[in-house]
Each structure stands twice: as structure tokens, then as C-alpha cells.
Amino acid sequence: MGPHVHHKLTRAWAMEEGFSEREAELIARADIGFDRRYPARASFVNITRHFAPTAWLWSARYLALAMDWGDLMMLGYALHCAQDGVAHGRIGTRHIVQAMGLRPDPDVWETSPAGVMRRTEAITRDRLRRFRAQPA
Numbered sequence: 001m002g003p004h005v006h007h008k009l010t011r012a013w014a015m016e017e018g019f020s021e022r023e024a025e026l027i028a029r030a031d032i033g034f035d036r037r038y039p040a041r042a043s044f045v046n047i048t049r050h051f052a053p054t055a056w057l058w059s060a061r062y063l064a065l066a067m068d069w070g071d072l073m074m075l076g077y078a079l080h081c082a083q084d085g086v087a088h089g090r091i092g093t094r095h096i097v098q099a100m101g102l103r104p105d106p107d108v109w110e111t112s113p114a115g116v117m118r119r120t121e122a123i124t125r126d127r128l129r130r131f132r133a134q135p136a
């Protein structure tokens with residue numbers, strides 16, 4: 001997924017879920033910065049962060065840390081892994097199919113299937129709500 005989801009939409013969804021503008025920006029910056037911090041091409045462990053099913057494990061781990069520490073950067077990481085898990089499918093099959101010219105680029109939001117858009121928004125809002133719902 002590109003900056004449209006990892007930054008712009010994530011920021012907007014966070015504000016709709018009750019985070020302040022500043023908090024939403026911190027979450028969105030961590031989300032968009034994740035690909036630079038853990039580039040998928042750098043290592044196998046990094047690849048597991050950006051593709052299902054392992055991206056879901058990373059997302060759960062980062063969300064647990066975010067909630068333990070009240071850490072918005074970890075929350076952004078949790079969102080990134082979950083958003084990639086939806087968009088990329090299982091271990092990059094969508095990317096392979098796209099490379100064969102059979103489907104649009106899975107990292108371009110505008111050409112994503114409606115179901116991917118819906119699920120991406122749903123899993124993002126779910127994690128934002130779970131973070132906010134934790135007892136102080």
C-alpha cells in the first residue's frame with residue numbers, strides 16, 4: 001500500500017475515531033515510515049512484516065506494545081502491517097499476479113478492489129478503537 005492509505009487515509013480515520021490532529025499525524029507518520037524502517041527487500045524477516053499471514057502476527061504484536069506503552073508509533077506500525085496484510089494477500093501472491101499483468105498494482109489504492117478498500121478501512125478502525133478503548 002502506498003502513502004494514500006498509510007498516511008492520508010490513516011490520518012483521516014484516526015481523527016474520525018477521536019484522536020487529536022497531532023496524535024493522528026504521529027500515527028500516520030509511523031505508518032508511512034514503516035516501509036523505510038523495515039523495507040521488505042532488506043531481509044526475510046522484513047518480508048514477513050508486509051505480507052499475510054505473518055503481517056497479522058506483527059500487527060497483533062505491535063498493537064499489544066502500543067497498548068502496554070500508550071505508544072502511538074507502535075500503533076502506526078500495527079496499522080501498517082494489518083493494511084499490508086489485506087492489500088498484499090498471502091506472501092505476495094497479489095504482487096506476483098500483478099507482475100504477470102493480470103491485475104492492477106496492489107499498492108495503488110485507487111485501483112484496489114472495493115472489498116480490499118472496505119477491509120482495509122475496517123481493520124484500521126478496529127485497531128484504532130481497541131487502542132482508545134483500553135483502560136487508562
Ligand SMILES: [Zn+2]
Pocket residue numbers: 001034035050080084
Ligand atoms: Zn509495507
